[in-house]
Amino acid sequence: MSDELQIHRGSAIAVNSDEVRAVATSLGAQASRLSGIASDVRRIPGLIDHGGGESAGVSDAAWQLEAIADHAQEATAQAVTMADAYEIAELRATISRLPEGDETNRLQEQLDALVVSNPDAALFADRAKGIDDIGGLRFSPSLLAFGLLPAVLAGPALKWGMAFVRDKNRGRVEDGDYLKAHPSTVTVDKRGVRSVNAPTTVSEAFQRIQHNNDGQISIDVIDLPGGEREYFVYIDGTSSLGIGGNEPWDMVSNVQLYVSQEESDSYHAVLQALDEVGAEPGDTLNLVSYSQGAAVAASIEASGDYNVAANFMAGSPIAPPASDALHVSLAHTNDVIAQLSTADGDGTGSDDSLVISRTIEPNLVERLPATPFGPWTTFGPHMLDKYVDTAHMAEDSGDPRMAAVAAYLQKYADAGTVHNYTFNATRQ
Numbered sequence: 001m002s003d004e005l006q007i008h009r010g011s012a013i014a015v016n017s018d019e020v021r022a023v024a025t026s027l028g029a030q031a032s033r034l035s036g037i038a039s040d041v042r043r044i045p046g047l048i049d050h051g052g053g054e055s056a057g058v059s060d061a062a063w064q065l066e067a068i069a070d071h072a073q074e075a076t077a078q079a080v081t082m083a084d085a086y087e088i089a090e091l092r093a094t095i096s097r098l099p100e101g102d103e104t105n106r107l108q109e110q111l112d113a114l115v116v117s118n119p120d121a122a123l124f125a126d127r128a129k130g131i132d133d134i135g136g137l138r139f140s141p142s143l144l145a146f147g148l149l150p151a152v153l154a155g156p157a158l159k160w161g162m163a164f165v166r167d168k169n170r171g172r173v174e175d176g177d178y179l180k181a182h183p184s185t186v187t188v189d190k191r192g193v194r195s196v197n198a199p200t201t202v203s204e205a206f207q208r209i210q211h212n213n214d215g216q217i218s219i220d221v222i223d224l225p226g227g228e229r230e231y232f233v234y235i236d237g238t239s240s241l242g243i244g245g246n247e248p249w250d251m252v253s254n255v256q257l258y259v260s261q262e263e264s265d266s267y268h269a270v271l272q273a274l275d276e277v278g279a280e281p282g283d284t285l286n287l288v289s290y291s292q293g294a295a296v297a298a299s300i301e302a303s304g305d306y307n308v309a310a311n312f313m314a315g316s317p318i319a320p321p322a323s324d325a326l327h328v329s330l331a332h333t334n335d336v337i338a339q340l341s342t343a344d345g346d347g348t349g350s351d352d353s354l355v356i357s358r359t360i361e362p363n364l365v366e367r368l369p370a371t372p373f374g375p376w377t378t379f380g381p382h383m384l385d386k387y388v389d390t391a392h393m394a395e396d397s398g399d400p401r402m403a404a405v406a407a408y409l410q411k412y413a414d415a416g417t418v419h420n421y422t423f424n425a426t427r428q
Contacts, residue, residue: 005393006333006357007401024079031072038065084121088114179261179299184268186248188423190276191215196420198222198412199232202328202405203391205288205312208420209234211384215422216249216266216293217273222415230284230309230412231277235270237291237315237384248427249292257295258317267296269425277421279306286310290384294318301325310408311349314387320348326408327353330390332360332381352404356394360386 041062091111098104115122191214198220199205210218216239220232238254240247248265256264279285284307289297294316301308302321310326315335320327327349360381380386394402 004358005390005397006355007394007397007399008355018083021080021083024076024083027072027079028076031069031076034065034069034072038062038069041065081118081121084114084118088122179257179263179267179303182256182263184263184265184272185428186265186269186272186425187428188217188269188272188276188425191422191424193419193421196220196418198409198415198418199288200406200409200413201391201395202312202409203388203395205232205234205286205409206290206314206330206384206388206391208232209236209288209290209293209384210422211236211290212239215424217270217423217425219273219277219279219421219423221277221419221421222412223417224412224415228284230286231274231279232286232288233270233274233297235266235287235289235293235296237289237293244427246427248425254292254295257292257299264296265427266292266425267299269423270296270300272425273421273423274306276423281305282307284309286312288312289316290314290387291317291382314384314391315382322348324350325353326350326405328405329353329355330387331355331357332386332390333357334359335381352401352408354401354405356390358390358393 039062042059088111091107091114095104095107095111098107199208208218208220210216216236218234220234222230222232224230236249238251239249240251242250244250244252248269253264253266256262257267274285282305285300286309287297287300289312291314294313295318297311297313298316298318298320300306301311301323308323308325310328311320312328313320314330316329316331320329395406
């Protein structure tokens with residue numbers, strides 16, 4: 001069984017703090033009125049002579065009114081805190097854009113006064129700047145690199161191992177970050193081409209990933225009605241636990257991307273495939289990726305070599321860079337490797353960006369027996385098919401925040417010729 005779907009924005013949201021304060025004022029007035037009504041109701045038994053039963057009923061009504069009034073007062077305080085928090089965030093953003101001078105000093109004094117008067121609002125503003133930590137690598141390269149394979153298997157040790165690698169701050173990339181250069185030992189082979197329609201839903205896009213099929217990379221070449229050419233790039237996750245074999249989507253590439261932060265053969269393979277289909281630096285890409293593929297996608301976006309318009313990620317071990325691109329991140333709360341990502345709340349993506357999550361209850365096949373170290377870890381919540389199910393749930397949820405994502409993909413529905421190319425990469 002799974003918990004309810006959670007959808008929240010992946011970037012800071014602009015809010016009019018004056019409107020929130022107006023709501024707080026209205027709530028406060030209603031709370032005062034309710035308290036007054038409750039007091040009047042309590043006086044009714046003394047004004048009329050009825051039996052104790054009816055008086056008890058009046059007393060219950062007064063108690064319920066007082067409870068509602070208390071809730072309204074709490075909501076009033078929360079609304080004031082929210083208004084202060086959004087004003088703090090706006091002041092910080094404004095100050096960062098202005099040159100030093102009298103106006104900046106005045107705003108800074110206003111900001112300092114707000115922070116002192118409402119520390120809870122300042123804390124709320126800090127926490128509301130960006131997305132939650134997300135992630136999930138099918139197998140933990142960093143734990144292997146640090147000799148912590150047992151941590152992947154034993155529950156208590158896993159928690160310690162995750163804290164250790166998170167302290168290494170490997171689960172993120174910054175805009176403009178380039179992976180350290182590393183020679184490529186990979187070649188890509190074009191396995192086929194077919195005519196397709198462009199994906200128009202998030203679930204359809206993730207289903208195009210060639211997971212466990214003959215090819216780790218798939219690319220849609222889309223010619224739009226206006227003559228522009230854009231690309232959807234689908235990148236699979238780890239395919240092998242091997243180290244240094246012919247499969248470039250292996251543990252060596254995981255360690256290179258996550259621990260060493262250098263160009264992996266899987267990264268080189270995607271760049272070669274883009275070159276094969278004629279994509280050039282500066283061209284518009286839509287990246288759709290899973291697990292190790294998401295680490296590759298985050299690194300491609302961070303490099304700035306291409307115009308990444310959208311980045312759709314499932315189970316990503318690395319948080320994408322802050323940018324104006326649309327970011328849609330799928331992250332299950334009990335994807336045990338999800339903690340590898342170390343997003344720090346700076347916010348990533350456009351205002352339409354989303355983080356979509358839920359908790360997956362492993363089925364009996366996915367459960368493993370207990371060990372002397374604690375329960376064995378299950379990787380069921382990290383599997384791609386579970387993320388496709390989550391995408392379907394989000395699309396069927398009716399959540400209005402999904403509308404902007406649907407509108408973005410819908411523009412490709414009228415695309416003319418769409419050719420899909422599949423590539424298989426091999427390490428030499």
